[in-house]
Amino acid sequence: MDEVKGVADLGIFRVLGQPNLNLRVDRERAARYGLNSGDINSVVQAALGGTQATTVFEGERQFALIARVAPEYRDSVDRVRTIKVALQAAGGVNAYIPLSEIATITLDTGASYIYHERNERFIPTKFSVRGRDLAGTVADAQQQIARSVKLPPGYRIEWAGEFESLQQAKRRLEVIVPLSLVLIMVLLYGLFGSVRDSVLALAGIPFAVAGGVLALWITGLNFSISAAIGFVSLLGISVMNGILMLTYYNEVRQRGGMTSLEGMFHAGSQRMRPMLMTALSACIGLVPAAISTGIGSQVQRPLATVVVGGLLIGPLMLLVVVPALQAIFLPRDESGVAEGQGQASP
Secondary structure, three states: OOOOOOEEEEEEOOOEEEEEEEEEEOHHHHHHOOOOHHHHHHHHHHHHHOEEEEEEEEOOEEEEEEEOOOHHHOOOHHHHHOOEEEEEOHHHOEEEEEHHHOEEEEEEEEEOOOEEEOOEEEOOEEEEEOOOOHHHHHHHHHHHHHHHOOOOOOOOOOOOOHHHHHHHHHHHHHHHHHHHHHHHHHHHHHHHOOHHHHHHHOOOHHHHHHHHHHHHHHHOOOOOHHHHHHHHHHHHHHHHHHHHHHHHHHHHHHHOOOOHHHHHHHHHHHHHHHHHHHHHHHHHHHHHHHOOOOOOHHHHHHHHHHHHHHHHHHHHHHHHHHHHHHHHHOOOOOHHHHHHHHHHOO
16 A cells, blocks of 8 residues: 555554463363363462452441462463462362463463454554545555455455545435435426526536636645535525526516516626625635635635635626526517517607
8 A cells, every 4th residue: 555646654553562371271181180171261260360259348348359379479471380270189189280281371472452343353554645635545545455465264454434434425425416406406496487497597506616626626635525515515506696697687577678688688787796795705704714724624625615716706607608598598589678669659
């Protein structure tokens, strides 16, 4: 992974380094003395860890009395090997043999910390992404690992952290964004009663999205979940501006006295100020977040940059290009001029 472009601060959480006292019972030799592994384990547990011998009462309180061998008989591996294990000899008397006679005792390096998730053990590997988008970096890393690493049976690699959150958010956006567009179309159709007008109200969305993409490219930021939320915000603002334009156009046409081109020009000129005021107020409010470099800026900068870029370019294009498109696709009857002249002649 160190060879993948964009990977930085690569490291593995160390899980080894804890000294472990391992005791392996020789079952055949233990069986010769009439012992089993459970008997030996009980002796080792009592000698090293202690076992409850009795209960001491003091007034209304009670305490467990733990007994184990003295520290000088368990402070080294050699001393542990000399721990006596009792067994019953002939004649009913007790005999004692050292622990080393029936077990192998070693001091090995074991796990210092065992990581668990979903009741499964795992070894965590960490890395950061610098100067590149997260999705592209992980895709190259996955290809590199697939070519170079062969995992033993029972092992697998899972990409978690921010990348896992990104994948989950993408899956949610794949459902939420189309559903939002469908709901917007239903609401627009209920407002205008025309599929053509509803689609024309959405004409500013591509320009707002293009402004957000251009802002990300200029600032050198990569696409992220925060940026995706910014694009979703632009959808609502662009649709609102389109509704303002078409609603005022329909009001002008209903009054009569103007052609379709004149009505669209009048609607654009009258709605220019509220649209620009809305866009500039949001832009000015988000500029500090878009240029911030402090703690937490990695989350707020993409969102603010997308919204600022989309609201700077989107409304301008909505006032210049969208009226032209709407004038092309809207009906061009000149009944408004005829009605205006007919009302003025008397």
